[in-house]
Amino acid sequence: MDILFQQIVNGLVQGSVYALVALGYTMVYGILGLINFAHGEVVMVGAMVALTVLQILLAAALSSVLAVLCSLMVAVAACMALGYGIERVAYRPLRNAPRLAPLITAIGVSIVLQNLAMMIWGREYHAFPMPFSNGLHELGGAIITDVQIAIVLIALLMMAGLMLLIHRSRFGRSMRAVAENPSAAALMGVDINRVISATFMLGSALAAVAGFMVSANYGIVHYYMGFMLGLKAFTAAVLGGIGNLRGAMLGGVVLGLIESLGAGYIGDLSGGFFGSNYQDVFAFFVLIAVLVFRPSGLLGERVAERA
Amino acid sequence: MKPQLPLLEVNDLKVSYGGIHALKGIDLHIAPGELVALIGSNGAGKTTTLKALAGLLHCTAGKMHYDGSPLHHVPSHQRVSAGLALVPEGRGIFARLSVAENLQMGAYTRSDDGQISADLERMYALFPRLAERRAQLAGTLSGGEQQMVAIARALMSHPQLLMLDEPSMGLAPMMVAKIFETIREVSAQGVSILLVEQNAKLALEAAQRGYVLESGAITLSGEASELLGSDAVQRAYLGA
Ligand SMILES: Nc1ncnc2c1ncn2[C@@H]1O[C@H](COP(=O)(O)OP(=O)(O)OP(=O)(O)O)[C@@H](O)[C@H]1O
Ligand SMILES: [Mg+2]
Numbered sequence: 069m070d071i072l073f074q075q076i077v078n079g080l081v082q083g084s085v086y087a088l089v090a091l092g093y094t095m096v097y098g099i100l101g102l103i104n105f106a107h108g109e110v111v112m113v114g115a116m117v118a119l120t121v122l123q124i125l126l127a128a129a130l131s132s133v134l135a136v137l138c139s140l141m142v143a144v145a146a147c148m149a150l151g152y153g154i155e156r157v158a159y160r161p162l163r164n165a166p167r168l169a170p171l172i173t174a175i176g177v178s179i180v181l182q183n184l185a186m187m188i189w190g191r192e193y194h195a196f197p198m199p200f201s202n203g204l205h206e207l208g209g210a211i212i213t214d215v216q217i218a219i220v221l222i223a224l225l226m227m228a229g230l231m232l233l234i235h236r237s238r239f240g241r242s243m244r245a246v247a248e249n250p251s252a253a254a255l256m257g258v259d260i261n262r263v264i265s266a267t268f269m270l271g272s273a274l275a276a277v278a279g280f281m282v283s284a285n286y287g288i289v290h291y292y293m294g295f296m297l298g299l300k301a302f303t304a305a306v307l308g309g310i311g312n313l314r315g316a317m318l319g320g321v322v323l324g325l326i327e328s329l330g331a332g333y334i335g336d337l338s339g340g341f342f343g344s345n346y347q348d349v350f351a352f353f354v355l356i357a358v359l360v361f362r363p364s365g366l367l368g369e370r371v372a373e374r375a
Numbered sequence: 376m377k378p379q380l381p382l383l384e385v386n387d388l389k390v391s392y393g394g395i396h397a398l399k400g401i402d403l404h405i406a407p408g409e410l411v412a413l414i415g416s417n418g419a420g421k422t423t424t425l426k427a428l429a430g431l432l433h434c435t436a437g438k439m440h441y442d443g444s445p446l447h448h449v450p451s452h453q454r455v456s457a458g459l460a461l462v463p464e465g466r467g468i469f470a471r472l473s474v475a476e477n478l479q480m481g482a483y484t485r486s487d488d489g490q491i492s493a494d495l496e497r498m499y500a501l502f503p504r505l506a507e508r509r510a511q512l513a514g515t516l517s518g519g520e521q522q523m524v525a526i527a528r529a530l531m532s533h534p535q536l537l538m539l540d541e542p543s544m545g546l547a548p549m550m551v552a553k554i555f556e557t558i559r560e561v562s563a564q565g566v567s568i569l570l571v572e573q574n575a576k577l578a579l580e581a582a583q584r585g586y587v588l589e590s591g592a593i594t595l596s597g598e599a600s601e602l603l604g605s606d607a608v609q610r611a612y613l614g615a
Contacts, residue, residue, distance in 0.1 A: 238483070245469050245480050251431055252467035257455030257484035257532065 074210040075332035076325065081216045081285065083324020084223035088278040089301030090308065090316035091230065092271030098247045098311040099267050100163075105174035106154055108298015109181035110147050110272050114279030115289045116189050118143040119196055132199030144276040150181075151272025152265050160261070178295075185291035193290045196283040219281045226277060227317055230270075234313065243267060247311075296348065300327075303355040309368020318366060326350055380443065382407045382536055382567050383428070388437035390420075390427050397423040399591040400437065405536065405569055410562045412578035412599060413571045414612060415588035421571040422464050424588070425538050428569075429461040430454050442535070456484040458535030462542060466525040470514025474505050477513045477524050481531030491531070498527040501557065519550035526557060537561060538569045543577065555581055575612035579603045587612075 089111055096104045121139035130138070158173040203214045234240035245253040246263045254260055282297065283289045300323065308319025331347035358365060381404040390398040397420045405411050415421050426432040428439065430451030439446040441457060449457065460481075469477050478498055482491045499506035502523040508516060513524050522542055529537055539558065543551040551574075559581060562568050572578035579585050579599040587595035587608060595607060602608050 238479075241472065241476055241480060242483060244472060248469050248471055249467055251451075252463065252469065253480070254431065254451040255429060255455065255461050255463065255467065256480045256528070257452045258480075259450075259452045 071332055072329075073208050075328045077207065077210045077212050077216070079325035079328035080321065081212075081219050081324070082328060083304075083321035084220050085278045085281050085285075085297075085320075086301050086304040086324050087317045087320025088223055088226065088274045088281075089297060090304040090320045091227070091313060092275050093302050093305040094308070094310055094313060094316040095243075095267050095271045097305070098313075099243065099264060100159065101167075102159065102170050103174065103302065103310075104154070104159075104268075104271075105171070105298070105302075106158070106177040106181060107271065107275060108294035108296075108301065109178050109185075110150055110154075110275040110294070111279040111282075111297055111301075112185060112289075112291065112294030113150055113181060114143040114147045114272075114276030115196070115283040115293060116185055116279075116291070117146045118276075118280045118283060119189075119194055119289050122197055122199075126197055126199055135199060140277070140280050143280055144273050147272040147276035147279075148269040151268040151275075155265060155268040160264075178298075182291060182295070189289075189291055191291065193288050196287050196289050198284055198287065213285075215284050219285060222277065222281070226274060230274070231313070233270075239263075239266070300348075300351045303351045303358075307354055307358050307365055309365025312365065312367045315365050315367035322366070323351060323354060326354060379406050381405060381440075382409075382442060383569075384438075384440045385428070386438040388424070388427060388439065389435045390423050390432055391435055397591050398427070401588070401591070401593050403586055403593065403596075405567050407535075408562075408565050408567055409584065410558075410568045410570065410582045412575075412582035412585040413569060413588060414573070414575040414578055414585060414608075416611070417573075418590075419588040420591040421588055422540055423591075425461055425463075425540050425569070425571060428538060429459060429463075452484075455532050458533075459538070460529040460532045460534035460536070461538045462525045462529045462540060464540040464544070466521050468513045468521050468524050468528070470512065472513055473510050474513050474516070474524055475509040477528050478505075478531050481528035484532060494531055494533075498530065501560075502527055519546050519553075522546060522550070522554060523557075526554070530561065534566060536567045536569065538571070540571045541573060542570075543572060543574050551577070575608065576603070579608075 089107065092107050093104060096102060118139045121142045122135055125135035125138055154177055158177045159170050162170045162173060198215065200214065205212050234243060242253065242258045242263055245256065246258060246260055250260050301320065304319035304323040305316045307323055308315025308317070327347055327350045330350040331344040334342045334344060334346055383405045385401065385403045387400045387402060388398055389396070389400050401424065413421055413424065423432065427434050430449065434447065441459065446454065469480060472480065478495055482494065485491055499509065504520055505523055505527060508520065513521065516524065526542065542554050546554065555577060558568060558570065570578050570582060579602055582599040584597065585599045585602045586593050587602065595602060595605065
């Protein structure tokens with residue numbers, strides 16, 4: 069029975085990453101009503117930038133802790149700039165265009181970023197150097213690594229910080245106001261464009277951290293890594309109720325658990341017909357099931373507007 | 376009669392929605408501390424006028440001057456810090472923010488935190504109903520309470536010119552009386568007010584001057600009492 073506990077641990081780790089990425093989808097959707105399909109590529113760029121900085125700093129024999137922190141910070145900064153740029157270039161000019169137009173530019177941006185990354189970092193898989201020995205711990209029969217513990221803790225901290233920012237700060241209040249009624253927010257003196265830019269940058273910062281996390285956890289990065297991760301995080305956001313921040317976090321963790329438990333037991337359940345390589349299928353079954361049976365997601369509510 | 380420089384001056388303002396000319400060149404002015412009513416029937420262009428003044432709509436032609444400086448190219452969010460506030464038609468409150476948060480949004484452009492808290496308490500004193508419900512989501516309030524939130528929120532920006540778009544719409548007579556009492560109080564404190572109303576009698580009774588808007592053009596203007604007594608207004612808006 070100890071595989072159960074192991075799969076739960078794995079699911080929580082993966083789910084924490086999904087949650088961070090899903091928050092980016094859901095924040096942008098909440099404020100613009102738009103699915104930023106390029107968001108998965110932002111995660112990839114975060115990972116790639118971190119890789120390069122880490123390689124350079126480690127080659128320069130900087131202390132490991134400093135190297136890791138610096139590379140994370142550079143990745144976060146790069147992704148924030150990227151998120152800002154994506155909104156300015158691909159979405160802002162289409163703010164009043166039909167819904168389909170920004171969706172298509174989103175896919176365009178995604179393809180451009182993938183190809184740029186391929187040109188810069190090549191097609192091959194890169195080993196992501198972690199300059200620490202990754203200690204193993206036993207937890208009720210399951211094995212968990214230092215990196216995994218760090219992933220869960222950092223994700224929790226970041227999510228708590230984000231909730232505080234959004235629900236307790238002046239900036240967060242203006243973000244919620246713009247999401248609900250942009251013209252009324254403008255009447256309060258809110259510069260809507262600035263809030264929208266900040267939202268993209270915030271989501272991209274979370275994406276950069278998530279990119280660093282998956283890279284450190286699996287030890288491998290690749291120019292294509294953002295695609296599947298982005299789709300799954302999008303699924304998590306839909307599962308939780310797109311536009312709902314708590315939903316994105318819950319959806320991420322639930323999807324992580326479904327996937328890892330599914331992968332752990334699919335062999336037994338199908339009498340060996342399917343293997344754990346079918347893991348990715350679960351996310352999309354979940355997506356289809358949610359869209360069919362509960363399109364508003366786990367926590368999404370239909371808020372009836374009062375006149 | 377008005378030696379003072381106007382706080383707001385509008386000349387030949389035109390606005391169109393695609394091919395529809397909603398405002399065909401209107402002139403109006405408001406002196407500091409004045410309460411001016413803008414009346415007219417449905418579709419006359421009253422909301423369009425206020426939206427253009429607040430910067431939510433693009434004007435095709437004309438001039439707007441506020442406090443002596445041109446207003447045309449000032450984006451809407453900067454007009455708030457200049458002293459303009461609009462209580463929009465349909466209130467435009469933030470339903471998923473609490474009452475207190477709605478009022479804090481009103482003070483968004485201000486940074487004097489101490490004074491903001493004092494103003495919050497002033498609003499709760501003005502509208503005790505809101506004080507009891509400060510932690511409640513604004514979307515769960517009654518229509519009248521929401522209108523109080525919308526007015527209090529606009530006052531939180533310390534406006535020099537407060538524009539109200541049909542504040543009495545959909546409210547019970549008691550509530551309308553309360554809202555108009557507040558408008559008079561605010562006016563007495565020296566805030567200039569541009570009041571749009573379908574209820575022409577109420578608006579003209581409260582105002583010092585008035586304008587009558589018909590199909591995008593101003594057809595009558597003058598002292599509120601004169602307008603109230605005029606045959607044209609009596610016939611068209613007061614059902615006499
Ligand atoms: N977004 C829009 N697109 C096209 N036409 C519009 C738009 N908004 C207003 N109009 C038109 O402009 C004219 C003036 O509208 P406006 O809302 O200013 O009227 P109003 O005087 O406020 O009327 P009411 O008393 O019903 O609120 C109307 O003919 C209306 O149909
Ligand atoms: Mg109107």
